[in-house]
Amino acid sequence: MKTWSDTRILKLFNIDLPILQAPMAGANNSVMAIAVAKAGGLGSIPCALYTADQIRNEVQKFRAETNKPLNLNFFCHKNPAPDSIREENWLKKLEAYYHEFGLDSKNGYTPSSRNPFDEKSCELVLELKPEVVSFHFGLPAKELVTKLKAAHIKIISSATTVDEARFLTENGCDAIIAQGFEAGGHRGIFQSLDINTQVGTMALVPQIADAVSIPVIASGGIADARGIVASFALGASAVQIGTAYLFCPESLISPVHRKALKSVKDNQTTLTNIFTGRPARAIENRLTKELGPMNILAPEFPLAGGPLSPLKAKTEPMGSGDFMSMWSGQAAHLAVELPAEELTKHLANEALKRMRMFD
Incomplete structure (x- = not known):
C-alpha cells in the first residue's frame, strides 16, 4: 500500500495523517479539533480570542474525547500604543x-x-501540556520559547518568506508552516507588512524546503487532494488546511x-x-x-x-x-461539505490514491 513519501511530521507530532487543521479564531473550537484528531490529523484550538479559563475549558473538552495530540495556537503581535x-x-x-x-x-x-502570547500564556500552556503550540506573526520572547522547549512541547510558526522561515528555524521552531499568498485569514507576515512582495504557495514551499533542515508544512490554496499531492511534490512534509474546514458543520461561522x-x-x-x-x-x-x-x-x-x-x-x-x-482562501470553490472527521479521511485517502497514480 502506498504510504506518505515524507513521514517526518507524522513522527514529530505522533499523528497518522499529514493534515493539520488550521486554527481559525472565531471559526472553530474544540469540536472541530476533536473530529480532525480522531481522523488522524492534528486538531487545533485557536486561543487568541479566549480567556485563560476558556482555553482550559476547550482543552478539557478535547482531552475528554480523545488522547490524540493537540495544537494550541497563539498570536505574537505587540499591542499598539x-x-x-x-x-x-x-x-x-x-x-x-x-x-x-x-x-x-x-x-x-x-x-x-486579540491576546498576544505572554508570560501568563506560557504558564497556562505549561499547565495544559499540549503536544504542539503554533504561533502567528513570528515567535514570542526567547525565554518563553525556551520554557516551552524544556517542557518538550513542539513549536511551529508561519513563514511567508524564506527569510522568515530561516528566522523561525534559528529561533526554536520544530517545523515551519509555509503560508502562501493564497491562504485565507491573516497573513503570518512579521518581518515586513508589504503585501506586494508576498509569495505564492507553489514558489514558497520548495524554496523554504531548500533553505531549512526542519519539516515544512504547506499552507495556502490547498482544499482538495490535488493540493496535498502537489505540496508533497514541492517538498512539504504535511499540509495545513483552513478554508475547506469552514464548510464543515463543526465550523462556527x-x-x-x-x-x-x-x-x-x-x-x-x-x-x-x-x-x-x-x-x-x-x-x-x-x-x-x-x-x-x-x-x-x-x-x-x-x-x-x-x-x-x-x-x-x-x-x-x-x-x-x-x-x-468573511475570511477565505483562493481555493474555496474546491472544497466539499463533509463533517470534519470525514473530510480529513477523505482528503488523505484521495491524496494517497493520486500518489499511487504516479508510482
Whole structure:
C-alpha cells in the first residue's frame, strides 16, 4: 500500500495523517479539533480570542474525547500604543455608514482585542501540556520559547518568506508552516507588512524546503487532494488546511459567511487590513470595494475592527456581509461539505490514491 513519501511530521507530532487543521479564531473550537484528531490529523484550538479559563475549558473538552495530540495556537503581535488621532480619523471614515443605518458613532463600540502570547500564556500552556503550540506573526520572547522547549512541547510558526522561515528555524521552531499568498485569514507576515512582495504557495514551499533542515508544512490554496499531492511534490512534509474546514458543520461561522463561501470565485477574495489592521485574505464585500482593501487610515492591529462592530451587528441579521470579515482562501470553490472527521479521511485517502497514480 502506498504510504506518505515524507513521514517526518507524522513522527514529530505522533499523528497518522499529514493534515493539520488550521486554527481559525472565531471559526472553530474544540469540536472541530476533536473530529480532525480522531481522523488522524492534528486538531487545533485557536486561543487568541479566549480567556485563560476558556482555553482550559476547550482543552478539557478535547482531552475528554480523545488522547490524540493537540495544537494550541497563539498570536505574537505587540499591542499598539494608543493613537487617538488615527482612531478618530478611522471613525470619521466610517461615519457615513453609521448615518446610513441610523447608528450614532459617538455612542461608542466594543474595542477589538486579540491576546498576544505572554508570560501568563506560557504558564497556562505549561499547565495544559499540549503536544504542539503554533504561533502567528513570528515567535514570542526567547525565554518563553525556551520554557516551552524544556517542557518538550513542539513549536511551529508561519513563514511567508524564506527569510522568515530561516528566522523561525534559528529561533526554536520544530517545523515551519509555509503560508502562501493564497491562504485565507491573516497573513503570518512579521518581518515586513508589504503585501506586494508576498509569495505564492507553489514558489514558497520548495524554496523554504531548500533553505531549512526542519519539516515544512504547506499552507495556502490547498482544499482538495490535488493540493496535498502537489505540496508533497514541492517538498512539504504535511499540509495545513483552513478554508475547506469552514464548510464543515463543526465550523462556527455565521450563515452569512457560509453562504458567501459557497458562491465565492477564485478572483473574489482580497488581502485587506480594514477589518483588523493587519493584512488578511477575505471575501470581497461592499466595505473592501468602497474603502479599498488596504486603507492607510485603518488603525494598527487589532484596533481597526472595533468601529465596524455596530455596523456588522446591524446588517448581519439582514443577511448582509457588507461589513463582515468573511475570511477565505483562493481555493474555496474546491472544497466539499463533509463533517470534519470525514473530510480529513477523505482528503488523505484521495491524496494517497493520486500518489499511487504516479508510482
